[in-house]
Structures are given as C-alpha cells and as structure tokens.
Amino acid sequence: GESVGLHLPTLSVQEGDNSIINCAYSNSASDYFIWYKQESGKGPQFIIDIRSNMDKRQGQRVTVLLNKTVKHLSLQIAATQPGDSAVYFCAENYQGGSEKLVFGKGTKLTVNP
Amino acid sequence: NAGVMQNPRHLVRRRGQEARLRCSPMKGHSHVYWYRQLPEEGLKFMVYLQKENIIDESGMPKERFSAEFPKEGPSILRIQQVVRGDSAAYFCASSPPYRAYEQYFGPGTRLTVT
Numbered sequence: 227g228e229s230v231g232l233h234l235p236t237l238s239v240q241e242g243d244n245s246i247i248n249c250a251y252s253n254s255a256s257d258y259f260i261w262y263k264q265e266s267g268k269g270p271q272f273i274i275d276i277r278s279n280m281d282k283r284q285g286q287r288v289t290v291l292l293n294k295t296v297k298h299l300s301l302q303i304a305a306t307q308p309g310d311s312a313v314y315f316c317a318e319n320y321q322g323g324s325e326k327l328v329f330g331k332g333t334k335l336t337v338n339p
Numbered sequence: 340n341a342g343v344m345q346n347p348r349h350l351v352r353r354r355g356q357e358a359r360l361r362c363s364p365m366k367g368h369s370h371v372y373w374y375r376q377l378p379e380e381g382l383k384f385m386v387y388l389q390k391e392n393i394i395d396e397s398g399m400p401k402e403r404f405s406a407e408f409p410k411e412g413p414s415i416l417r418i419q420q421v422v423r424g425d426s427a428a429y430f431c432a433s434s435p436p437y438r439a440y441e442q443y444f445g446p447g448t449r450l451t452v453t
Binding site for chain 2: 257258260262268269270271272275315317319321324325326327328329330331332
C-alpha cells in the first residue's frame with residue numbers, strides 16, 4: 227500500500243483564517259517530503275519541500291512542519307485566500323532507491339468567502 | 340521559461356486502439372517521470388526515464404504499456420489495445436539532475452476509453 231496518507235479528506239475554512247493540512251507517512255528512510263497543490267483540471271503544482279534532517283521550513287505564506295518521531299507532516303497556510311482552494315497532496319522521496327514520488331490521496335481545501 | 344508540456348490534453352480512444360501520450364520536459368531537465376491519476380485519488384508512479392534509458396519501470400503494467408525518452412524529441416508513453424480501465428489522467432514530470440525531489444508537473448493528458 228501507499229506509505230503516505232492523510233488524516234482528513236476535506237477541510238473547509240473561512241477566508242483570512244489559517245489552514246493546517248496534515249499528512250502521515252510510514253517510510254522513515256524518506257529523504258524529502260513535498261507538498262503539491264492541484265487545482266481542478268490541472269497538474270500538481272510544487273509548493274514547498276523539506277529535507278528529512280529539518281523540522282520546519284517556511285515559504286511565502288506557507289510553513290511545513292516535519293515531526294519524525296510520529297512520522298507526521300503538516301502544511302500551514304497563513305491568511306487563506308479563495309485562490310488557495312484546491313486539493314493538496316503530500317509526497318515523499320527516498321533518494322536511496324527509486325527517485326519516484328509516493329503520493330497520499332489528498333485533502334480538498336475549500337475557502338469560504 | 341516554458342514548463343513541462345504534454346499533448347494532447349484530451350484523448351479519446353475506443354477499446355483496442357492505441358494511445359500515445361507525449362511529454363516535453365522543462366529546459367535543462369534530463370529526468371522524466373510518468374504518473375497516473377484516477378478520479379479522487381493521488382498520483383501513482385509508473386516509470387522514470389533519462390535520455391535513452393529506462394531507470395525504473397516498477398509502476399508500469401507488464402503488458403500493453405511502454406515508455407521511451409529518445410535522444411531527440413519528447414518522451415512517449417504508449418498504451419496498446421486500450422481498455423476502459425486505462426481511462427485516467429496521465430501526468431508527466433521532470434526534474435533537474437540529482438534533484439528528483441524537485442519534480443515539476445505538466446498539465447496532464449486525460450485519456451477516455453469508450
């Protein structure tokens with residue numbers, strides 16, 4: 227089965243609120259974790275990645291947290307906007323084996339105005 | 340700076356026909372990956388290629404599916420004798436050398452088998 231999964235399939239937030247999207251993984255040997263955003267009818271869009279030796283990484287309005295103790299990954303979006311509405315996938319990459327990405331099933335984020 | 344390009348965007352085939360999906364990676368990227376996505380699901384890895392080499396095809400069905408990335412031209416994913424279960428969105432991604440974690444995706448080809 228997949229080694230990456232998500233706790234919640236859907237998340238609804240109000241515009242301006244902060245969003246937190248969670249992800250659990252099982253391969254402790256993964257080297258990188260990546261978040262993608264996919265809008266309807268489009269390909270996944272790279273958001274941010276984090277290396278396994280880091281706990282936190284910040285981008286523009288987004289923060290990724292990695293907790294290796296419990297094998298948990300989260301994406302925080304600050305001041306969520308209607309344009310953030312999409313399906314968000316976490317993925318992992320193990321450099322020592324195939325260079326493929328293993329994806330979870332996704333969380334659908336809906337931002338209400 | 341063009342991103343990953345895929346064509347066609349939509350492809351309709353009857354059962355038993357062949358489907359050819361094309362992918363041109365981003366400029367400077369020499370690694371190409373193909374993924375398949377069923378409705379309401381995540382992407383599933385199919386194959387990883389470098390120029391003229393298949394590096395990992397562990398996600399490819401053993402029969403009817405093949406992929407290539409020639410020295411010149413786009414990468415091709417070929418599905419022979421399509422069946423209804425092949426209906427899905429097929430995405431291509433590319434990455435720079437030694438940075439497989441940094442994969443950029445194309446818009447996808449949506450294959451419908453009637």
